[in-house]
Structure formats: structure tokens, C-alpha cells
Amino acid sequence: MAIIKRYRFFLITCTAFLLLWIINQELGRKALLVTGYSLKEMILIIPPIFILLGLLDVWVPRETMMTYMGDHSGIKGVFLAFFIGSAAAGPLYGAFPIAAVFMKKGVKFSNVLIFIGAWSTTKIPMFLFELSSLGARFAVTRLLVDIPGIFLMATFLSKQLSKNEIQSLYAKAETL
């Protein structure tokens, strides 16, 4: 039963997929194609990310992470969070497990959010690609608006949660 509960969401999506297939085979085939593609992307990108965070978890002491990115890390932590997020590769869902390890290691919550923000939108390889596709005016302006936006949103969002709520998120990260 526990397994069914854990995979409930997956089972629902599979049922929806079967329904789509019955109603419209062409769309069903297309959905299968996209799912196959995402699965491939996941299989390619997920193992290195999880291995890296396993290594990070084992080798980097909590104290070290706290010095560089913890509550009293100041501007240093902000820059590091931003830089690590921007240097990343892969879709946004790859950032969440890393964020969990950051929380486990005592990284300040607003820095975790800066990391997520940077990963979502200022990734360096993506920026270069945007530059060539949509032009410098578009890409550079977006980057210049996004950078302060990431900091402002991280600050605002971390104030949305109470100390207790943040603590329970951190406690949950320990178990993930």
C-alpha cells in the first residue's frame, strides 16, 4: 500500500496517458515521444547530479558550508550561491535536490533561494545561446533585470516563512 501511495501521482498521470491514447492515438503517440525524450534527459542528467551531491554530503563538512554560505556568511555567501547556480547545467528540477543538500549543510535560506533563482534563469551556457538566438539587446536586458530580481525575490520569499517553517524545511531536508 505504501508503494501505491508513494507512486499515486505517477499512477494518475499514467491513467491520463492511457485515456489520451484511447481518445486520440496520434496525440498519445506524441505524448509517448515527449515522455521518452524527457526520460532520456533525466537519465543523462540525474546520475551525475545525485552522485555530486552525495560526494558533497560526505566530503564537505557542515561547518565549512556554514562559513561560506551560512547565516553569517554575508555577501560572500550571496555571491557563491549566485555563482554556483549560474554555472550549473540542466533543467530546474535538477536544482531542487542540490538545494536540499544545501539546507542539510546549514546554508542560509535566502542563499538557497538565490541559488534556485540563478539556476532557473542566469545559467551561463543558456545566456550565450539566448544571445545568439534573440540578440544582445534582448538577452543583456533580461539578464540585467533578472540579477536584481533574483536577489529581491529571494529576500522577499525568505521573509514569507517564519523561523519555525524554515526550520521544519531544514529538518525535512535531513531525511531526503
Added chain:
Amino acid sequence: MNISLYIITLLLLGASAWRDKMKTKKALKKAWKAFENILPQFLGVIVLVGLMMAIFDAEFISKLIGDQSGPLGVVLSALVGSITLIPGFIAFPTAAILLSNGAGYTQIAAFVSSLMMVGVMTLPIEIQYFGKKMAFSRNLLAFLFSFLVALIVGKVAGGLWL
């Protein structure tokens, strides 16, 4: 990009095993546990993305964004960007084609920004790590922020400002 990620991972893994076999084993165990933990959400999201993308394919997105102009078009573009999940190497060229077909910079900026920052379909994964409250707030705020991005990028890239 994938290759460099693999090279870095293998180098670090090798260095770790060379320094301490036990610790490396522990790291791999932790990696597996973390992966196994989120696997149900990942699988669900992947099928969901397949379903949505079968309907919201590039052609459909082009129709939606390309024909619409004005504030309604911007809202529509941001909504489409929020619920779709397209890798950048497909999204940017698609956006470039939309532009050359006459879509406005404001609409395209709203689409690109929300595409990257808002993830409606990956919410089940995000909730698992950040809880409902944070996940919803972050996505809502990022959605609203996309309109600011759209406004500024639209004016600058469209040559109205600067």
C-alpha cells in the same frame, strides 16, 4: 554540457575513491537514497510533461503567442511559458522564429522569462523539497516578475527605450 558534467563527476568520484573507499561508498549510497526518494515525483512529472507537450507543441505555442498582441497576448504568453517545460536549445530558436514572424518582444520576453522561472508542471517535485507554501509563493512571485521583465525587455529590445 553533459559531457563536462560527466567528466567532472567521474574525476571527483575517482579522487574520492582514491582518498577513502568507505566514504565514497557512503556517498554513492546517499546519492541512491536521495534519488530513490524523489523518483515517484520525477516519473509523474515526466509523464505529465509528455501529456502537456503533446497538446502544447511548438506549432500550438506559435499559434497562441504569434497571433496575440497587446496586454492579453502578454498574459497568454506568460501563462504558456509557465505551464510548458521546454529545454532552452529548443525554446530560444522557437522564440526567434516567432519574432521573425511578427510576435512582439514583450510577448516573447514574457514567454521566455516565465518558461525559465515558473514551473507549474514540476511543482510536485518542488513541493517535495520546499513545501507547498514556499513552492507556490516562489512560482507566483516569479510569474508576476515575468511581467516586469516583459515590460522592460520589450521596450529595450523593441528599441523604444535606450
